[in-house]
Amino acid sequence: MKLDPFSDIKLDRQNLISAGLILLLGLIITSFATYFVHKKNNNEDHLKFNFQKNSFLRKLDSRMESYENALIQTRAFIMNSPGIKLKELKGYINDTELFERFPGLQGLGYAMVVPPKHIISKNNPLLFTFPEYKVWPKGVRDFYTSIIVLVPEDSRNKRAIGFDMYSDPVRREAMKRAKDENKTIMSKKVVLVQEDKNESYPGFLIYLPHFHNKMKIGSLEDRRKAIVGYVYTPFRAGELFKAILSELKIDLNIEIYDGIEVSKETNLFNSSDVNFEDAKRHLRSKEEIEINGRTWTIRFSALPSFNSTSSIFKDLIIFISGLILSLLLTWIFLISRKQTIAVMEMAEEKEKLLKKEKAHVAARDDFLSIASHELKTPLTSLKLQSQVMMRSIKRNDPDALSHEKVTTLIRQIDTQTTRLTRLVDDMLDISRIRTGRLKMEMDDVDVCELVNDVIERLMPQFQKVIGKAPEVSISQGLTARWDRFRIEQVLNNLLTNAIRYGNGKPVKISVERNENQIDISVIDQGIGIAPENLDKIFDRFERAGMSASEVSGLGLGLFITKQIVVAHHGQISVESSPGKGSTFKVTLPISSSEKNA
Ligand code: ADP
Numbered sequence: 253m254k255l256d257p258f259s260d261i262k263l264d265r266q267n268l269i270s271a272g273l274i275l276l277l278g279l280i281i282t283s284f285a286t287y288f289v290h291k292k293n294n295n296e297d298h299l300k301f302n303f304q305k306n307s308f309l310r311k312l313d314s315r316m317e318s319y320e321n322a323l324i325q326t327r328a329f330i331m332n333s334p335g336i337k338l339k340e341l342k343g344y345i346n347d348t349e350l351f352e353r354f355p356g357l358q359g360l361g362y363a364m365v366v367p368p369k370h371i372i373s374k375n376n377p378l379l380f381t382f383p384e385y386k387v388w389p390k391g392v393r394d395f396y397t398s399i400i401v402l403v404p405e406d407s408r409n410k411r412a413i414g415f416d417m418y419s420d421p422v423r424r425e426a427m428k429r430a431k432d433e434n435k436t437i438m439s440k441k442v443v444l445v446q447e448d449k450n451e452s453y454p455g456f457l458i459y460l461p462h463f464h465n466k467m468k469i470g471s472l473e474d475r476r477k478a479i480v481g482y483v484y485t486p487f488r489a490g491e492l493f494k495a496i497l498s499e500l501k502i503d504l505n506i507e508i509y510d511g512i513e514v515s516k517e518t519n520l521f522n523s524s525d526v527n528f529e530d531a532k533r534h535l536r537s538k539e540e541i542e543i544n545g546r547t548w549t550i551r552f553s554a555l556p557s558f559n560s561t562s563s564i565f566k567d568l569i570i571f572i573s574g575l576i577l578s579l580l581l582t583w584i585f586l587i588s589r590k591q592t593i594a595v596m597e598m599a600e601e602k603e604k605l606l607k608k609e610k611a612h613v614a615a616r617d618d619f620l621s622i623a624s625h626e627l628k629t630p631l632t633s634l635k636l637q638s639q640v641m642m643r644s645i646k647r648n649d650p651d652a653l654s655h656e657k658v659t660t661l662i663r664q665i666d667t668q669t670t671r672l673t674r675l676v677d678d679m680l681d682i683s684r685i686r687t688g689r690l691k692m693e694m695d696d697v698d699v700c701e702l703v704n705d706v707i708e709r710l711m712p713q714f715q716k717v718i719g720k721a722p723e724v725s726i727s728q729g730l731t732a733r734w735d736r737f738r739i740e741q742v743l744n745n746l747l748t749n750a751i752r753y754g755n756g757k758p759v760k761i762s763v764e765r766n767e768n769q770i771d772i773s774v775i776d777q778g779i780g781i782a783p784e785n786l787d788k789i790f791d792r793f794e795r796a797g798m799s800a801s802e803v804s805g806l807g808l809g810l811f812i813t814k815q816i817v818v819a820h821h822g823q824i825s826v827e828s829s830p831g832k833g834s835t836f837k838v839t840l841p842i843s844s845s846e847k848n849a
Contacts (some may be wrong), residue, residue: 457487750834
């Protein structure tokens with residue numbers, strides 16, 4: 253299929269500018285559409301991202317709250333159970349089914365405060381309840397604590413029994429804060445004592461202070477005196493967060509850092525190896541949250557499986573579709589403009605044809621009136637002459653049939669019949685040309701002889717109108733293969749016109765060979781032809797504004813001449829200036845094969 257059925261039609265500047273504007277508008281709309289869809293998809297992604305992020309944060313928060321509640325309940329149980337035995341405490345913790353309910357929890361334990369003097373005297377009331385405690389590491393310190401229970405009692409947890417957490421600066425800081433502020437406090441990142449020497453999983457602990465039932469705890473000083481122990485839970489960060497994540501369906505990478513600094517040292521957990529910076533800007537975020545008196549920094553970033561709605565691919569599809577649509581619109585506009593122009597051109601063409609047809613009909617009407625005039629003039633003249641002679645004969649005029657009168661009459665008859673014959677011949681030629689029957693019969697022609705014959709025949713007219721023969725310039729011995737009769741007709745027409753429109757001034761004819769062709773020029777110094785008529789005079793019935801009364805003629809001579817010249821593969825042209833004369837130049841090949849006129 254041809255893409256542009258009107259490819260021949262060229263559009264003007266204005267149409268091209270309009271097409272450009274349509275394309276530009278299309279591109280602007282496409283860009284906006286792409287931008288808005290991109291933005292909308294980004295928003296949807298962002299909402300989905302935030303939803304997933306918040307569900308993790310909520311879960312984490314509620315889980316940590318549950319742990320804190322477990323600590324508070326355990327402390328309440330201890331406080332309400334004076335003289336509680338180790339076995340009962342273990343039994344209570346086991347009965348809470350904490351570990352089943354909250355996977356990820358490493359244990360729940362109790363660390364008893366052992367003031368230095370009681371290491372020797374053992375007179376702390378609780379020390380009597382748990383007399384079998386031990387304290388490690390050894391060494392002299394101001395304040396001792398000892399883990400007396402850590403449930404579940406697996407081999408890992410058993411390793412921690414007796415450990416003085418207060419001896420470790422990180423744990424001490426949290427325990428001190430818990431005691432001073434009477435709050436659940438979370439420690440910084442630690443490696444739990446129950447870990448193997450080769451294991452260094454990041455972990456942390458949460459402490460809840462336990463004060464003496466009967467002592468005041470209103471002031472800091474009171475609390476420092478009344479502290480008897482800590483209920484606490486140790487966590488392996490990895491296990492805790494994995495357990496939380498396993499309960500959620502989210503496609504996020506989660507990195508958790510202890511404190512506000514993001515570094516390898518502070519890192520508690522990474523849910524995958526995905527690089528935070530690799531995620532799209534709207535699909536990553538950094539949050540700082542407060543849990544049990546500590547700040548954690550959590551970085552969320554979308555995983556490749558996030559299935560984001562927005563993608564370069566989708567944007568590209570929208571943009572390319574818009575682009576194709578814009579191009580299509582522009583193309584449709586161009587084609588429709590061209591179609592309109594084609595229709596207009598056709599209408600113009602039709603109008604031109606109609607005008608031409610009208611002009612043709614007018615010219616034919618003119619021709620008919622001129623032809624009747626031309627035919628009638630010689631006939632009228634003949635009729636007049638014969639009537640005059642008849643009257644003379646009737647009157648028995650003795651001179652009626654005198655030699656002189658009869659000769660004059662016969663000359664008149666000859667002149668008028670020649671004129672009539674010429675008119676009829678021209679009309680016949682026109683009909684032959686129209687039906688393609690103007691046949692050329694090629695023969696070897698002596699050009700010099702042919703020219704002289706034509707001049708010879710026209711000599712009476714030259715003598716009568718100009719008073720002398722034309723000036724002839726001709727190279728001798730030129731022969732050509734032409735239709736002799738028709739080329740005579742050409743010369744006859746050109747020379748007759750030179751006499752008729754020559755203003756009685758001398759006429760010149762030159763014939764010269766130019767390589768393989770012969771140039772014939774007929775030059776007169778007559779009335780000339782107006783520039784606007786130069787193109788028309790070779791058309792049928794065209795008389796270049798000449799009226800029948802000025803110079804007689806049918807306007808057929810030059811038309812027939814041109815058809816004969818073309819049939820010889822030649823050319824005819826004219827140069828003329830009004831009032832100065834005309835030069836008709838015929839160029840004919842020396843050897844012409846016949847071509848239908
Ligand atoms: P006709 O002479 O019968 O009118 P032609 O076809 O021979 O028809 O000429 C067409 C027209 O060309 C003439 O009517 C005349 O106006 C113009 N024409 C032809 N030859 C000459 C010439 N030599 N000088 C001026 N006008 C000429």
